Amino acid sequence: MSLDIAAGEIVALVGPSGCGKSTALRLLAGLEAPTRGTVTRAAGRGETAVVFQSPTLAPWLSAQANVALPLELAGTPRPEARRRADEALARVGLCAAVAARPAQLSGGMAMRVSLARALVTSPRLLLLDEPFAALDEITRRTLADDVLALWATTQPAIIFVTHNVEEAVYMASRVVVISCGPGRIVGDFPVEGPLPRPPQFRTQAAFRTTVEAVSASLAEGVAA
Missing domain, CATH: 3.40.50.300 (P-loop containing nucleotide triphosphate hydrolases)
Structure with missing residues (x-):
């Protein structure tokens, strides 16, 4: 191939x-x-980012924290990572859900969070x-x-x-x-x-x- x-x-x-x-x-x-x-x-x-069939979100973290996670793991200071996470969530239409945990989200909303997490690194x-x-x-x-x-x-x-x-x-x-x-x-x-x-x-x-x-x-x- x-x-x-x-x-x-x-x-x-x-x-x-x-x-x-x-x-x-x-x-x-x-x-x-x-x-x-x-x-x-x-x-x-x-950067390369992957979005799987399942949103694969950490259930104990908020939407904001889930999206900020790859930045924080890469060494970005938490305040900056959370600010960029908020921007990414806004881009997918989830401004009002930054504090929500995965169990509080619909399937479509959870997938939007997963997309925001992928996009936050500007892949x-x-x-x-x-x-x-x-x-x-x-x-x-x-x-x-x-x-x-x-x-x-x-x-x-x-x-x-x-x-x-x-x-x-x-x-x-x-x-x-x-x-x-x-x-x-x-x-x-x-x-x-x-x-x-x-x-x-x-x-x-x-x-x-x-x-x-x-x-x-x-x-x-x-x-x-």
Whole structure:
């Protein structure tokens, strides 16, 4: 499997369960080492942040403290870390929830806190591993737009895993289809249109055409 990601690019990885999508993200994050081949990052790479399917928040900490945690672990003084955490929470629309603990948050709010924690370090590479899988459709769509709006401010490279083809085409500038394990790239589809997406983007003919092309490639990859 050979894959290049450009700075500021948004790439979706789709494929059947077990094909290696999440493993690819773990390799990019440095959480695993490849048994063969190499993972190469450009010089001056900046921070990498990961958002998992579960928000993975510390239940005993407030939203503010959860978001400030990576900064404090990196040595940022607590007052500065908490100030930046408040700014990150404001960016995801959670100004009023800085003192709330995870048990007091809805699923969508908890995922927003997780996104704020990822963004607080100003990453140049943001990895999203099915972050919306457990959420209802309305919340998923809202958070998809939120992620694209956040991307527009600093434009990190984003690689995200999803089983939802429409979500992949909506959020990404490029959709990569992976076959059954051992995973191989069987399709690489550019997605035309501005980012963030304009209203009614899902109803446009180009969107529907790309969704159908990705779906057909995915079906061929499963059958292969």
